[in-house]
Amino acid sequence: DARVTQTPRHKVTEMGQEVTMRCQPILGHNTVFWYRQTMMQGLELLAYFRNRAPLDDSGMPKDRFSAEMPDATLATLKIQPSEPRDSAVYFCASGLPWDTQYFGPGTRLTVL
């Protein structure tokens, strides 16, 4: 039963600290998406990759967020430095181009 995995599932950190979230897409999927979900803003697309290349990261605050895919089995989302307003659930999703996206369980981030 293939699924997207994300680590950590929960993260509590203090303002100013670096946070790294990891995602393992489903084997064979060549598109990877990062979303942020908050009560106020709902689901926001932060970035997406195709064949490991970033295609769109316009939804991401550039000064503190960065997303990479060092290889086809790993996507990372990094926040440095973190701020309380970054508290949210971060989802990774993978799929094939122009097809269903399958979501991971999310990382719940709390920045104090």
Place this chain on the structure above:
Amino acid sequence: AQTVTQSQPEMSVQEAETVTLSCTYDTSESNYYLFWYKQPPSRQMILVIRQEAYKQQNATENRFSVNFQKAAKSFSLKISDSQLGDTAMYFCAFINNNNDMRFGAGTRLTVKP
């Protein structure tokens, strides 16, 4: 720009009854996909059903079916024989061939016993 609108923030239905969730979208493209995702309290996003815009036949998945009206840009979800486990947030979503994916704000559905 593509937008997805879910005009019902909350809905409730009695167990075993039928409920319809509304979704409208705005796009200038002719080819795209539409989805309904379910997010239960566990927060896992689960695909419920999908519809290709070039297909006229409405998609169905067991108790879930859609009413896709392309000219009206409407994509509603009907849940028949509602079950307690259907209680969740439901998101309508749109994706075009540039992989530009948009989600609606969601509808919180409560199934009452």
